[in-house]
Amino acid sequence: MGLPLAVACCLVGGAALAQTPTDADLQALRFYMSESNQQAVNSEIRRLQLQYPDWVVPDDLGQIERSVPGEMIDRIYRQVDAGQFEGARGTIAEISREYPNWSPSADLLETLALSEAQASFEEAVSGNNADVAIRVARANPALLRCERVNNAWLLAEQYQSIGDVTAALGVYTGIARSCTDPDALVATLEKSADVATLDQLARLADLARSQSPATADRLTSVEDRLRAGMLAQGQIAPATSPLDPLSTVEIGPATGSSPAVSLRPVGRPQRAASLQRPASSAPATTAPASLSGARSAAQRGDWASCLAESASARDAETVAQRGWCALNADRPMQALADFKAAASSARSPQTRRDASYGQALVMLRLNMVDEAAAVAAGTHFTAEQRLEIESQILDKRGVAAYNRRDFRRAIAYFDELERVTGVVRRDLALLRGYAYLNSGQKAQARIEFQRLHDQMATPASRRALSDALR
Numbered sequence: 528m529g530l531p532l533a534v535a536c537c538l539v540g541g542a543a544l545a546q547t548p549t550d551a552d553l554q555a556l557r558f559y560m561s562e563s564n565q566q567a568v569n570s571e572i573r574r575l576q577l578q579y580p581d582w583v584v585p586d587d588l589g590q591i592e593r594s595v596p597g598e599m600i601d602r603i604y605r606q607v608d609a610g611q612f613e614g615a616r617g618t619i620a621e622i623s624r625e626y627p628n629w630s631p632s633a634d635l636l637e638t639l640a641l642s643e644a645q646a647s648f649e650e651a652v653s654g655n656n657a658d659v660a661i662r663v664a665r666a667n668p669a670l671l672r673c674e675r676v677n678n679a680w681l682l683a684e685q686y687q688s689i690g691d692v693t694a695a696l697g698v699y700t701g702i703a704r705s706c707t708d709p710d711a712l713v714a715t716l717e718k719s720a721d722v723a724t725l726d727q728l729a730r731l732a733d734l735a736r737s738q739s740p741a742t743a744d745r746l747t748s749v750e751d752r753l754r755a756g757m758l759a760q761g762q763i764a765p766a767t768s769p770l771d772p773l774s775t776v777e778i779g780p781a782t783g784s785s786p787a788v789s790l791r792p793v794g795r796p797q798r799a800a801s802l803q804r805p806a807s808s809a810p811a812t813t814a815p816a817s818l819s820g821a822r823s824a825a826q827r828g829d830w831a832s833c834l835a836e837s838a839s840a841r842d843a844e845t846v847a848q849r850g851w852c853a854l855n856a857d858r859p860m861q862a863l864a865d866f867k868a869a870a871s872s873a874r875s876p877q878t879r880r881d882a883s884y885g886q887a888l889v890m891l892r893l894n895m896v897d898e899a900a901a902v903a904a905g906t907h908f909t910a911e912q913r914l915e916i917e918s919q920i921l922d923k924r925g926v927a928a929y930n931r932r933d934f935r936r937a938i939a940y941f942d943e944l945e946r947v948t949g950v951v952r953r954d955l956a957l958l959r960g961y962a963y964l965n966s967g968q969k970a971q972a973r974i975e976f977q978r979l980h981d982q983m984a985t986p987a988s989r990r991a992l993s994d995a996l997r
Contacts, residue, residue, distance in 0.1 A: 843873035
C-alpha cells in the first residue's frame with residue numbers, strides 16, 4: 528500500500544519543485560561518505576542528480592559535510608533550559624539564515640516544545656487554572672511520562688478540583704499500570720484514596736504490585752492502612768463510576784531520551800514513537816533462547832542485556848528484536864542495519880512488516896525522509912504504523928519547507944498533517960501561522976495565532992499576534 532493520494536502528491540510535488548537537495552536529502556550521502564563506501568556514494572550522487580537536475584556536485588565533496596558549529600546548537604539548549612523559548616526560536620531562525628540547508632533536529636524541536644509545555648502547565652497549575660492545565664497536559668502527552676510523574680499527580684488534582692473524579696482515577700490507574708518506581712507507586716496509592724472505592728483501591732494496588740513485585744509487601748501494607756482509614760471514615764462508595772479499563776489513562780514508562788506518545792486510552796494500538804517492538808503472534812514456546820532472553824531484557828528496559836543476548840543471532844525475528852533494543856539504546860545505525868537485515872530475510876509477513884516499520888522509524892530519526900517514504904510506499908503497514916510514519920514524514924517535510932522559506936508548501940504539509948492525524952502540535956501550528964504571515968496571508972495568520980492564544984496565552988502567542996497586526 529502506498530501513501531494516501533494527498534500525501535503522495537505533496538511528497539512528489541516537493542521533490543519536483545526543489546532545485547537543490549535539502550540538508551535532509553544529503554543525510555544518506557553524508558552517511559556513505561563517513562563509511563568510506565565509494566560505490567554507495569557514487570550511486571547516491573546519481574540518484575540526487577536525477578532528482579535535482581539543476582544541482583551541481585561540489586568539486587570538493589567535503590563541502591557537503593559543512594555543519595553548524597556546536598556552540599550555536601548549545602546556545603539553543605541553554606536558552607531552553609533558562610525558559611527563554613522565544614530566544615531559542617530566534618536562534619533557530621538565525622542559524623537557518625546562516626546555514627540555509629540546516630534543519631533543527633527532531634530532538635531539538637521536541638525539547639523546545641516539551642520545555643515550553645512544561646512551563647505552561649506549571650503556570651496554569653500555580654494559577655489554579657485547571658481547564659488550561661488539563662488542556663496543556665492532554666495536548667502534550669510527553670509531560671506524563673514516568674520520569675515526570677509529579678505532572679501526572681498534578682493533573683489528577685486538577686481533575687479533582689473540577690469534580691471529575693473518574694478522570695482523576697484514570698490518571699492514577701495509568702501510573703500504577705505503567706511506572707515501576709516503588710516510591711511513586713506508594714504515593715499514587717495514597718493520593719488515589721481520595722477518589723477511589725475500596726474495590727478500585729484494590730485494583731490499583733494489584734496493578735502496582737505487578738509493576739514492582741519486590742515492593743509487594745510494602746504496597747500491601749499501604750493498601751491495608753488506606754483501606755482501614757476509608758472504612759473508619761465511611762468512605763465506601765464515593766460518587767465515581769466503576770473503574771473502566773477503557774477509560775483509564777496510561778502514563779508512558781521512561782525510555783531514556785526517546786520521544787514517545789505516552790498518554791493513550793488503554794485498548795487502542797500504541798503509537799509507534801514509543802519505540803516498542805510490535806507484539807508477535809508467534810507462541811513463546813517456539814522462540815529461540817536468544818530471542819526469549821532478548822525479549823525478557825527488553826521488557827525490563829535493559830537494552831544492554833538485550834543486545835548482548837541477541838549479539839550472535841541470525842534469525843530474522845531475533846535480529847529485528849535486536850534492532851528495537853539498539854534503537855532504544857540510542858544506536859540508530861546498528862538498529863538500521865538490523866531492521867534492513869530482518870526485513871530482507873524474514874519468512875513471516877508480520878516480521879517483515881514490523882522490521883520495515885522499525886527501518887522507517889530509524890530513517891526518520893536520522894532525517895532520511897526520502898528513504899523512509901520509499902519504505903512506506905513499499906510496505907503494507909498496519910493502519911497505526913502508517914499513521915505514525917506518514918505523520919512524521921509530513922511533520923519533517925513541513926519544518927524543512929519552512930526553513931528553506933517555501934512557506935506555501937510548508938502550509939500544505941501542516942494542513943495535510945492535520946487532516947491525517949486530526950491535530951497539529953502547538954509548535955507546528957505556530958510555524959504554520961508564520962508561514963501564512965510570510966506568504967502574505969495576514970488574515971489567515973491572525974486567525975491561526977488568535978486560535979492558539981485563546982487555547983493558551985503565552986509570550987509566544989502574544990508576540991505572534993503582535994507580528995500579525997503590524
